[in-house]
Amino acid sequence: MASKTGFDDDNDRPAIVWFRDDLRLGDNPALTAAATGDREIICIFVHDEESDAIRPLGGAARWWLHGALQELADDLQRLGGQLWIYRGPAAVVVPQVANANNAAAVYWNRRYGLGERHADETVKSALKAQRIEARSFNGHLLYEPWSIRTGSDGPFRVFSAFWRTAHEVGAPERPLGVPAQLRLTRRRCASGPEALDLARLALEPGSPDWAKGLRANWRRGEAAAQAALQGFLQEHLTDYADIRDFPDRAATSKLSPYLRFGNISAREVWHAATAAASASNSSNIHRSLEKFQSELGWREFSYHLLYHNPQMPKQNLRPKFDQMAWRADRKALRAWQNGRTGYPLVDAGMRELWSTGWMHNRVRMVVASFLVKHLLLDWRQGESWFWDTLVDADPANNAASWQWVAGSGADAAPFFRVFNPILQGEKFDPGGEYVRRWVPELASLSASDIHRPWQASKIGKTYPEKIVEQDGARQRALDAFKALD
DNA sequence: TTTTGAGTTGTTCGA
């Protein structure tokens, strides 16, 4: 109960939950901790584009963030609360808000990038200096990056050993539900930094409005994440191991943007999949479950690598790649970005990305290999484009995957492994349906021509010529990568 | 300390 003097009574002081990459109410350890404390809870979000060490979000991710914040704000409103939104360097804003509201505690879920970690440390010491409790939790990962260790107590650099050891540590913890008792408040935040309307963050495009395709393809936020999860488990988990590689089959979970912004937690996904599998009697289910969970494992591994190699988004993990003679070719880069390389599967993928903010995983590997090997362009140029155009652009996954394709990563693909975009198309899009959907100029070609349009008798004039020849580009890549040794 | 087996996702060539 509040005392007459209000501020002097410790029980009357609120707790703050600082939302970041955990825009959900379910399985949110920071929120649960605040609810357990029996204080009134103030929910805040800080849009920080001013801390140098924190990489600004790309355009598609900003669009996602807007919707996810809107949904979270609506959910909190329904429960009697409010999401207070601020702009500015988090290390300054959070302690100010805490101070202005006489908060007793600030809770949040951890982030793992270097700049984010530094910002959080600064906030923590500022709060402690004000005698405000500051606690952080694991809301983002199945396993903390420091908890999986090699036999000699170091971090892993190879996925399979990492994942084997993670299994030995034990199953991921069970997800928390939405707290049953939440004393949310909207009465606070009168003083201190100025809170803003979401629209003031200008996260969504004005004109030109390039987000039409994104809106048509996605629903953002926690409720949509749960619906996507259930839909996937019911429709596709059984056959996941067999058809996940076919980009026109829509057999993947498409949970990546939800996981990126924490609209759903990895723990929720993991345990829901396990439960769905044990309720199934399909003979495929075990293989499929393992395959699906290992994809979550790759996400874990990427965060493990990022945590132990903070420069990963910018620097080659293998220093010898610093000597690589990447080409400078703006025209080729532009052709790749625009989906006009003359290779149907590559172009289909790049157009799917531009149109929907997402690309099928199999096709991501093909287009990435094409940029790095066929075009000999620096993986960072591809990484930057993905960062700007993917709704699921993730600080760990994006960098780790690009470095893996380039061969500069921790566990690298052998340099002679050069994806052949024609064969990959014939193997994984045998009927050409995926190409027809995204490259309409080629829609009339037969399945036997569609991945080799140059051999077709009639081909739409608007489809570009190949910007490199397959055989020559492959040999050039092999020579360039071999020269590194 | 040394040794050993293994390493997400492929392609090509020759039998």
Added chain:
DNA sequence: GTCGAACAACTCAAA
């Protein structure tokens, strides 16, 4: 058409 081997050498992880 199918199949196995070759494609480098290196680093990692564990014994």
